[in-house]
Amino acid sequence: MDHPLDLSHLTAPDTPLAIIGLGYVGLPLAVEFGKHRPVIGFDIKPERIAELQAGHDSTRETTPEELAAARHLTVTNDPEALRPCRIFIVTVPTPVDEYKRPDLTPLLKASATVGQVLKPGDLVIYESTVYPGCTEEDCAPVLEKWSGLKYLSSPSPQPSPTRGEGALPAPHAPSDANLPSQPQPDANLPSPLAGEGPGERGNQPGTFHLGYSPERINPGDPHHRLTTIKKVTSGSSPEIAAIVDALYRQIITAGTHRASSIRVAEAAKVIENTQRDLNIALMNELALIFGKLGIDTLEVLEAAGSKWNFLPFRPGLVGGHCIGVDPYYLTHKAIAIGHHPEVILAGRRINDRMGAHVAETVVKLMLQSGIGVCNSRVLILGLAFKENCPDLRNTRVVDIIDALREYSIRVDVYDPWIDRAEAQHEYGLHCLAELPRVAPPLPSPPPPGGRGQDGTPLRQPDHPSPLAGEGPGERGSIGPYDALILAVAHREFIQMGAAGLRALGKPKSVLYDVKAVLPADQVDGRL
Numbered sequence: 199m200d201h202p203l204d205l206s207h208l209t210a211p212d213t214p215l216a217i218i219g220l221g222y223v224g225l226p227l228a229v230e231f232g233k234h235r236p237v238i239g240f241d242i243k244p245e246r247i248a249e250l251q252a253g254h255d256s257t258r259e260t261t262p263e264e265l266a267a268a269r270h271l272t273v274t275n276d277p278e279a280l281r282p283c284r285i286f287i288v289t290v291p292t293p294v295d296e297y298k299r300p301d302l303t304p305l306l307k308a309s310a311t312v313g314q315v316l317k318p319g320d321l322v323i324y325e326s327t328v329y330p331g332c333t334e335e336d337c338a339p340v341l342e343k344w345s346g347l348k349y350l351s352s353p354s355p356q357p358s359p360t361r362g363e364g365a366l367p368a369p370h371a372p373s374d375a376n377l378p379s380q381p382q383p384d385a386n387l388p389s390p391l392a393g394e395g396p397g398e399r400g401n402q403p404g405t406f407h408l409g410y411s412p413e414r415i416n417p418g419d420p421h422h423r424l425t426t427i428k429k430v431t432s433g434s435s436p437e438i439a440a441i442v443d444a445l446y447r448q449i450i451t452a453g454t455h456r457a458s459s460i461r462v463a464e465a466a467k468v469i470e471n472t473q474r475d476l477n478i479a480l481m482n483e484l485a486l487i488f489g490k491l492g493i494d495t496l497e498v499l500e501a502a503g504s505k506w507n508f509l510p511f512r513p514g515l516v517g518g519h520c521i522g523v524d525p526y527y528l529t530h531k532a533i534a535i536g537h538h539p540e541v542i543l544a545g546r547r548i549n550d551r552m553g554a555h556v557a558e559t560v561v562k563l564m565l566q567s568g569i570g571v572c573n574s575r576v577l578i579l580g581l582a583f584k585e586n587c588p589d590l591r592n593t594r595v596v597d598i599i600d601a602l603r604e605y606s607i608r609v610d611v612y613d614p615w616i617d618r619a620e621a622q623h624e625y626g627l628h629c630l631a632e633l634p635r636v637a638p639p640l641p642s643p644p645p646p647g648g649r650g651q652d653g654t655p656l657r658q659p660d661h662p663s664p665l666a667g668e669g670p671g672e673r674g675s676i677g678p679y680d681a682l683i684l685a686v687a688h689r690e691f692i693q694m695g696a697a698g699l700r701a702l703g704k705p706k707s708v709l710y711d712v713k714a715v716l717p718a719d720q721v722d723g724r725l
């Protein structure tokens with residue numbers, strides 16, 4: 199048993215560390231730490247473990263070379279392998295349920311897994327995005343229950359928030375039936391110490407520590423990588439906060455920001471994405487207004503952007519499982535303590551309606567061009583929630599598709615980045631494997647190391663160019679589509695240009711540019 203106040207087991211450079219959840223956030227973290235110290239990467243999905251053991255990362259956030267460089271990393275789906283670890287970092291999803299309430303199921307199940315191997319003096323750090331209070335109020339009790347240990351926190355200067363009367367029900371949490379069955383007492387695990395509770399400082403027998411350090415990575419962004427983004431850290435006491443901070447400073451070259459408490463760090467993360475969501479919502483509302491006024495939104499934003507302090511946000515679909523989801527964690531907590539968040543929810547409503555707005559606009563453009571809408575064919579270019587990335591989670595392109603289908607439009611979808619089987623599984627969409635062979639010659643591909651519109655280096659997809667291998671005799675025919683919607687600005691589509699995209703349509707087809715990446719005078723409409 200560790201001596202009181204002795205935290206050396208947490209600071210030793212060879213202390214084994216566990217990463218729970220090897221997705222977009224967990225794997226890069228496991229790989230980075232795995233270059234320097236023993237790391238057990240744990241994930242419940244056997245197929246994820248199998249692909250990583252084969253040296254392949256389907257999220258494309260780490261290359262086979264980076265995986266190989268993590269010499270001290272072992273990946274597994276066996277929770278027993280976690281037993282030697284003293285520091286546990288939880289990076290599992292935090293989605294919302296169908297009623298937009300936080301769904302804590304993965305987080306609490308991961309906490310139960312950790313709880314079963316937790317030892318006195320161990321440290322559990324959460325990275326998943328949550329509402330302020332979640333780590334200590336929701337996760338700590340699960341760790342306590344499964345470990346038989348007590349959470350040791352410093353006295354907090356602020357009162358613990360309480361749920362308001364008549365507030366929303368608790369977030370969707372798994373029933374005990376969903377959690378792993380209660381483990382048999384383990385000879386290695388001490389029984390909980392009676393009478394011991396939070397409020398004491400330092401390391402105490404029969405207790406564990408908590409940290410929170412939110413992730414800020416931006417999938418598909420080759421510039422902002424795990425190590426080059428400043429990281430917020432926090433801990434359950436000043437001593438633990440210092441240990442958490444020092445741990446991350448081993449891998450984060452951009453430095454860290456030590457927050458004063460776990461709740462401050464939790465709140466900081468959730469407002470980063472809420473602020474972004476609201477800024478985009480304002481741009482979307484402006485796009486709705488300017489659309490009615492017949493003014494091009496991008497031209498207005500470019501003009502306004504000539505002022506030094508005008509923020510460079512753009513209208514668009516807000517998908518993915520962060521920006522469109524995290525604000526609901528904050529609004530849930532706000533309502534639970536008796537505050538109805540008006541601005542945040544208004545922004546969410548506007549952003550969630552943009553897919554339907556795009557569909558309605560395209561239908562109007564088709565009708566104005568004399569195109570019969572019923573049974574017409576529309577091609578959607580891009581399904582991922584953002585450009586140059588295979589991530590399909592919470593993509594709002596599906597809202598465009600759903601709305602078009604309500605007009606009895608036949609919709610095809612093509613995206614060179616995504617896993618088509620995943621699109622079928624998640625959204626019931628049978629995506630095209632390749633574009634119809636009708637387009638004019640493609641411009642030459644950019645040289646290796648080329649740069650995108652924003653100056654960032656281009657990432658290469660696993661897939662070949664959409665029309666690669668096409669012979670000259672197959673070109674020049676007329677495409678089958680009545681309208682084309684450029685929904686995601688993948689570099690392949692930008693390279694095709696308006697002319698290349700138009701070649702996929704009938705002579706009188708509509709070309710709509712959701713992302714405003716094509717010249718305005720070469721498209722029929724854009725947000």
Ligand SMILES: NC(=O)c1ccc[n+]([C@@H]2O[C@H](COP(=O)([O-])OP(=O)(O)OC[C@H]3O[C@@H](n4cnc5c(N)ncnc54)[C@H](O)[C@@H]3O)[C@@H](O)[C@H]2O)c1
Nearest residue numbers: 219220221222223241242290291292304307308326327413
């Ligand atoms: N993806 C991002 O860009 C990003 C950025 C910042 C923060 N976040 C936050 O980080 C967290 C993780 O996001 P992500 O994108 O890495 O998710 P993800 O879906 O890519 O990965 C999560 C992994 O956790 C695994 N998992 C689920 N339940 C588990 C359990 N009980 N035990 C072990 N493994 C389990 C899944 O199999 C999956 O491989 C979320 O809270 C998210 O909001 C994500």
